Amino acid sequence: MARFTYAVLSRAVPGREEEFVAWYRDRHFRDVLKMPGVVGGKLVSLEFQRVYEFDDAPQWTLLTLYELEGDDPEAVIDSIKAASGSDQMPMSGALTKAGMIQAAGQVIAAS
Numbered sequence: 099m100a101r102f103t104y105a106v107l108s109r110a111v112p113g114r115e116e117e118f119v120a121w122y123r124d125r126h127f128r129d130v131l132k133m134p135g136v137v138g139g140k141l142v143s144l145e146f147q148r149v150y151e152f153d154d155a156p157q158w159t160l161l162t163l164y165e166l167e168g169d170d171p172e173a174v175i176d177s178i179k180a181a182s183g184s185d186q187m188p189m190s191g192a193l194t195k196a197g198m199i200q201a202a203g204q205v206i207a208a209s
Contacts, residue, residue: 101137102171104164104178107144107199111192115159118192119143122160129187130164135174138165171202 110118127141142161166174181187189195 099167100169100171102166102168102174102202104166104171104175104202105200106160106162106164107158108160108162109157109194109198110159111194114192118159118190121190121192122162126182126187126190127162129181130178133174133178133181135166135168135171135177136164137167139163166202175200175202 108118108122123141127139130136131139140163142163144158144161168174183189
């Protein structure tokens with residue numbers, strides 16, 4: 099069965115970074131890991147960016163790498179997106195949803 103990596107860059111509403119990271123780490127990340135087709139994940143803090151002062155660059159808060167399994171990663175991603183914001187997977191007001199970047203790519207397994 100094919101495996102894919104689903105990468106999500108996200109950022110917090112300015113001033114609500116701690117609330118955002120706590121929600122993402124303790125709630126959202128775990129909820130996504132329970133979804134069918136999601137077999138693993140890694141959550142990476144992008145705190146190092148704050149050391150630099152980029153005027154026009156977005157300051158991402160988290161990078162999430164999910165490992166998906168199946169023939170169609172788009173269907174798994176669509177189910178994650180559809181569940182987000184539901185009672186089962188509530189969203190946080192500390193998330194800047196318009197600033198999210200999402201991408202999927204096939205993982206090439208080494209033999």
